Amino acid sequence: MKKVKVYVTLRESVLDPQGSAVMGSLHKMGYGEVADVRIGKYLELVIEDSERDVDALVNELCHRLLANTVIEDYRYEIEEVVSQ
């Protein structure tokens, strides 16, 4: 069994209105030292062992559903789950 941590972020060139809104709020709250905020998604998947290669599988999941690769980048980490 594998635990996969996926980070989906907007590409550098894409505006992040959600991040801008959070930064605006932080500034109004007095945190002027916050110079930039970008917001993305963080997903934790648990994947059962199968005959499929996990790397290939995760890339397929990201391309088909988890990320919009036109405007988003993704990266991931795979951890082996040690059964208790």
Add this chain to the structure above:
Amino acid sequence: MKKVKVYVTLRESVLDPQGSAVMGSLHKMGYGEVADVRIGKYLELVIEDSERDVDALVNELCHRLLANTVIEDYRYEIEEVVSQ
């Protein structure tokens, strides 16, 4: 200048309907080996150097705005930004 990566996740005991929906979609798409999906937020903050301690500042930001600590946990990593 510091770059802070913040990961906000639902607490273990809290239901994650968004994650369940994604898992349901993955199952319908034929990815039955996906046993669990949890979805959280990933934030990248850029923070200017100031007299405030960055650790204390980030904890304050998370408690006051970025995370709802009743139902969410957060963790963060601080990186020094090397100016080009």
